[in-house]
Amino acid sequence: MGKILIKIKWYWHRLQCMSYSERLYRIKNSIHVRLEKSGVIGISAALPVKISFNKHILEDLNQNLRGDFYNNVADEVIEGKYRIFSK
Secondary structure (H helix, E strand, O other): OHHHHHHHHHHHHHHHHOOHHHHHHHHHHHHHHHHHHHOOOOOOOOOOOOOOOOHHHHHHHHHHOOHHHHHHHHHHHHHOOOOOOOO
16 A cells, blocks of 8 residues: 555656646647557558559669679778778
């Protein structure tokens, strides 16, 4: 019984510290969450999405993301050609 009274007392003091607008926001939010969980409001199922791809765009993307360029730059950084980690 003591733990319940301590909890009630804590909530009472917490409510006293809140502004009027914060109390209204929390009450509204609590009601909204309960309605969503019960299924009264919210989207019941995801809408189907139709996606089409352009093969040419994917081919261009693959050519622009070639690994050899990035590997060469990484090797040059390791060799010390670029001073990116120095003061």
